[in-house]
Every structure is written in C-alpha cells, then in structure tokens.
Amino acid sequence: MTFERLRTNRFNHWIIIHLRYLVGFAFFPSGLTKLIGNRFTVLSTDTPIGYFFEAMYLTGFYWNFLGFCQVVAGILLMTQRFALLGTLMFLAILSNIWIITISLSFTGTWIITSFMMVAVIILLIWDHHKLIPVFGYNQPMTVKAYPDPERPWISAGLIYTACLLYLSFPGPSTQGPELWILRGLLIVIVSTFLFTHYKVYKSRSALLKNQG
Template structure:
C-alpha cells in the first residue's frame, strides 16, 4: 500500500522522470567519446588509471562498443517509455564502472559513481513491479499497472537526447561562427523544452485540483 501511494504521487512521478533525464545524460559525454574513437583521459600511462584507460582505448572495437552501450542506455532512459530496460542496462554498465573507480582509487570519482548507483537503484525500485514476474519464476504473478509518463515527457526526452548528441558533435570540431550559433540554438531548445514541459505539467495539475 505504501508503494502504491509513492508510485501514484504526482510529485514523485515528476522527480523520477527528471532523474531519468539526469542519469541518462550522465552517460552521454563518456559514451560519445568512446563511440567516436577518442581517448577518455590524458593521464600518463605511468599511472595505473592512465594505463588502464589506454589499454581499453587500444582495444579499438571494444572501446567503441563500450561507448555505444553507454549511449544506448542513456537514450533508453531519456525516452521514458523504455526506461526500465535502460535502467537495467545502465545498472550493468555502471556496476562495472563503480568497482573500477573503487579498485583504482579514483580521487573523488568513486563518490560520483556511488551517487549514480544510488540513483539507478531508485529507478529500478520504482519499476520493481515490472520485474516481479521475472523474479517469481514459475509462479503465477501479474504486473500491476501504474500511470506512465505522458507523451510530453517522451517527446522531451527525445529532444534532450538529440540535442545533447548534436551539441557534442559541434563541440568536437574547431567551431566556426555557424557552429557556435547552432550550439546556442540547441541550448535554447533544451531550456525551452524544460520550461514548457514543466509549465504544462504544472498547469494540468492546477486544472485537476480545480475540477
């Protein structure tokens, strides 16, 4: 009953939607770097961390595959509709990264990855009702239905994901005046999308209260 109250609370739904955006975005920079075949760090190979990342970079196709996996997990989360699949994929990738940051004694990075682990576990718990049929193997079970994010949040997620990818692509070249203007335009699109979606959500909430 408590989970039902948490799951149907509109404020909680809003926080989960934006947590998906935030967590999904976290994989975009590192994922795109790997997918484009670039080095993730410039740390000297004399240091264990630099040696580790250089070895991954030299693997070639595997380096690109890691980037594609990270980017896919981030996009799935931001689409909202496929967020559960994105959360599971994100957990598998992040668990590996989290252990690496602890094992190699990354200064401060392990704190960030730990917070990301907490965030992704929250997202999985939020969708735990969808996973019960898998966990309750060979036992009769049903998936309880809860309100899904509206189309406005799905569209917003697509806009965020596409804009972030374009911004990265523009940032990887020596930008001319047109590329700088394009970057500003996509930043404005992201800001307007955030403002408009949240304004509409707030307006709909007021209408429901008044009715």
C-alpha cells in the first residue's frame, strides 16, 4: 500500500518528528503571552483587528484558557508520544485562528496560518489509522501498528520543550544573567539536536550491521 510505504520510510519519519517539534513550538510564544494575561498586540482599537484582540483580552479567564490550551497542545506535540492528541488540539485551535485571519483580512498572516493548517493536516493524516476505531462504531477491526519515534526523539522533545518554553516566556532576557541563560539554552538545544541525530544514526548502523 502507498500509505504503508510512506509511513515506514525513515526519511518521512524524520520529517514528521521535526514537523511536530516546529508546529508545537509555534504555539509557545503566543500561548504563554495569553496565559500570563498579557496583550497579544498593540494595535489600535480603531481597527477591526485591534478591536477584536482587545475584546478577546478583556474576556479575562477565557484569554488565559486559550493560552493554556495552546501551550498544552504544543507540549503534547513536542513529546512525540502524545503527538496525536496534540495534533487534534492544535487543529481545533488553529482552525479558529485560521478563519479569523481570513475573515479580518490580516495582512500576510493568513498565509502563515494556512501553511500551519497544511502542516497540521499532514500530521493528522500521518496518524489517521489511530482514529479508525472512533469511526468504526461496534465493528471488529484491526488497526495497523507502525513504529513509534525512538526514545532519543522523545527525550529530545522534552529537552526542547523545557528550553523553548523558557525562551518563549515574555519579558526582557537580553541583559545580565538572563543573556547567559539564553546562550546556555541555545547551546543545549543545538547540542541535543546533534547528539540525538548521532545517537539514532549509531543505533541504526548497529542494527544494520547485526542484520548483515
């Protein structure tokens, strides 16, 4: 089957893992901003976009709840293990954002949200076999099992999550000790990226050697 060949291809697997990282991180800055109760924009309320965001901000708890859901969806995607749940949450939230950017004629923003929608749909298609039992009410069926991300990718996701949440937190972080922390976290991210790829490469090389 075409889907099975695509799903078991190692390069496609690598793309999906890093697409989850990228999409998950995309919600951290805006989500944290809402979660701690800050305004998302400084646009004048004389414009429809500014008025809309100000009205959303004045809802109070809903504004915080929206930010919380964005952060949770991002974290779930980054973990790899719970990526499908994160994808479903992300799709629900992003669908609203996407329609809003189109309805209010955001300059250029609708293009970005459209690309994000495509990315989320790709992630959903990748794991769609896990949703088959939901739509097969009271019918016996066998769900095809595919390899999950290896442990190094899961561990890397947890490290990326901790580092990127800190880096995405609103507030000054370019002076004094904060600057050194920022540099340190960037080094951790790069080191994790390199080490993870090396670890996976070594494990696969050893597997191929044993099989040979």
